Amino acid sequence: MKPVTSLPSSREILALAFRHRWSLILAFLLPVAVGLLVPRHLTPKYEARAQVLVKPGREFMPQTDTPGVSQLPQITMREMVDTVTQILQSADLIRDVLRDETVGKLYPQLAEQLADPAARNDAAASALAKDLAVAPVRLTNVIEIRLRNADRRVAVEALGSVLTRFQERHVQAFSRQRSALLEAQMVENARRLEEAYRERAAYVAGRQLFSLPEQRNLLVQQRARVSQELRETEMRKAMLDEQIRFLADELARQPATITLQTVSQSSVVADDARRRLRELQEREREQATRLGPEHPALRATRSAIAATQQALAQTSAQSASVATGINPLITTLRAQIAATEAERAPLDGRIAALRAALQEDDARLRQIAEDEIELQTLDRRVSGLESAIRELQQRQTDARFSEELDRAQVAGLSVIQQPRAPENPVWPKNALFAAGGIVAGGLLAVLRLLLALSFGNRFLSAETVERMLGVPVLAALPPVPALQRRKLLLAVATEDTPRRIPAAT
Template identity: 30%
Template sequence: MRAFDETDPSSLGSTLEARATLREVAAALKRDRKWILRAFALPMLLFTILSFIPKPLFQSTSSLLVRFGREYVYNPDNRDGNAQPMSFDRDQTLHAEVQILQSRDVIDRALGEVGIDKVYPSIANELKDSPAKRMAVAAERVNKQLKAELLKDSNVIQVTFGHPDPDIAAQVVNHIVAAYLDRRRTIFASPRGAFLEGQVEKYQQRLAKADGDLSQFRREHNVVSFDHELTLLLNERNVMELKLAEAVQDADSGVNRVQTLSRSLAAVPGDIQLLRETSPVGAVDAAKQKLLELRLKERDLTSRFFDDNPLVVDVRKDIDKAETFIRQQEAQPRSVVRTGRNPVRDAVETDLIRARTEAGSAAARRATLLDQRTAITRRIAELSALQSRVEGLNRERKLVEDGYMENVRKLQDARLMDERDQKAQANVSIIQSGLRPVTAKSYQLVIFGVGLVLSLCCALTAAFALALMRPTFLSREAVERSLGVPVLADIPAVH
């Protein structure tokens, strides 16, 4: 017969609990069956209700074959000729392709092409949200329903998307695949074009600055083309020298002519004798004509009147006076002299005035030409001093322009190479495009099964908790079977 230590109740309790019979467990379940059923029914009812909430989803699947091209081959700098190309690991490559396929850019582009209002109308109708936020929420939901899985031991990627509408599910999958292919070409494109575009932009800025500096320098000094302007100024100065020499000669000739005419004018008298008459021929002839008229009148009067008639007497007195005047004039002849302005002096004075005017004009023209020649000479000296600076600006601009043209040529070559590389980097082929699914995938049974398991767990947990919290007594028969000794009374179980 075995004995046990009465001072160690924990060892007694553990031994008795370990040897509990199925009948005792059934009795405990029977006692707490109401609470255990409640612990099972409540979670089960909740999961049963939840199993009817999700809508069946139609899943469209597209298969992609990934071939390893030179985009996954690293070509180091081969200047020394010893570096060898290195290829990436297969698993890394396929995982990288999956990450590109599930990237936000790919999902945003697919959503933009299909339309948020078509894929998720409830999100599109949230007018209080901004377009960016609606796009973010829709992309997050697409990402949850999008699956990109690698088939084991193959280079195939399966892209699956679920949606309540089978047509939309197929459209989204195909647009995601198309966006993924475009995004992939962009990522694996050679960076040479982007670098050279930056170089071309920098040279454009430098060229614009050089043009601005040169234009500002020309505006400040009023110069368009130094060489052209210097040539014009030199030609103009040569012409000016010829005109100045001619003006000097004209001025000297004018001064000499004025001096000559002044001396001639001093020698020419102002007045000269114009006419000299030695007999008054005109007065005697008039007197004789008058005397003839008087005799004819006397004859007429004597034929009509007597000699003592006053008319006859008066006529005869006039005849005597005329005869006396004629005799006096013929007896004492006189000379008449006329003087006037010397026309030679007038002509000399006119020539002198003209000569002085021409001499003054020639002197003024000579002074003007001298000032112009001085200004041209000064401008030529200024341009000669500035020519070195403008030649430096032109050299700098030429260097920048040459660098710009060289980078433009390199950029064109790089773009051609990038385009060729993009065409050569299409190493992902579509095995199967996303088709319209016929059957929908429902999660009702899955939710129901999960609810059943959790409900059972809850029921067992409740039963165990109730058994621990309720004080009980071990039966005498159980203690006797466990210890193999007779027991007079029931022993309380130790918890």
């Protein structure tokens, strides 16, 4: 036979529950009774509530005490709400509330139990920190404050003290007493500004810097004129040098002596030969016309013409007489060279003077640039001090206005709901304890039923026998009550004849 491992059926469970019905009912009702009775023995607590609106006031505006720093990180509304929440939950605020309301008024049990003031105050501060709840309302800039106490009136008064102390702490936390410090800074900056003015005036007077742009323009114009004159002088000198070299070359090429005069006279022989040649040529023309080209007389005339021409060619046309002496061009060239060198001689000194003037002008221009840089530095210093004084004046005005607001306890907060507590206590909650008792009773009853299923030693139905033993049940006898079964057993024990005793399931 193989045992069956299936779970018990609902019929078996109901049969087991019916058999142990009284213990299950007791297991269920006992936690329920405890849940209904416990709230009656607990100290009731009332809850006072208030709501505070956090506005982006002056205390949340980005400010700095460092001059020259203007860009600061912006504060989000979430950061504002978290900051206010931390102030509300601070230990110093709780102790201020305890001093206002006293421990005996808020927690009389602690005042009776603890004689040591320090221990009593610490315990009361811990209890008040637990009873005080601060939570921001979702998607708003509203903070809800709740305070619980055994006395409704005390809860409202204590929450009012919390709001009052909170506003004082808030103003104190963001208060900035800066007017005296800013006044001292203004006096110091004014002194430094006066020193800067004196230093600038002394520098201008010592350097004679009355109009730097005009002085620079005059120096630039003067330097341009000197530079132009220097270029012209150098060009003039170069031209004279070239002229001296040319004259020297010409002087080197000239001879020491030259022909000074040549006299020419006509020759008598030549003149007579030319006259005779003309006569012969006249005769030749006549004979050629009259006698013919082959006539002997014509040939003779022609031969005479040729002889005369030959004689004329061998005879000089003029007779000349030549006179020589010292070359006068040499003297002229030497005079020109001396005049050119005399003109060139002062140019070197002029060039040197012009170059010195240029260097002096350049030095003065550099000095003016340095003076201008120094004046700009002094001007920036003066301008920075003036700007700092103006900024300090504005900040001092803002600081005095902020201090006036601090003295008037004005902050970026608004109590939109004054402390108020309902008539009914918020603790203990009867419905919650009753529901807890019902849940605990149900769990305890189920646990009792599971224990009966797991550790029970009786078969309450034929289905249980078949499931556990794995064999079919052919017949089931009705159960015999325990009292009747004892009587039968006693009767059988006293009689000699054995009798059949009904079986009990």
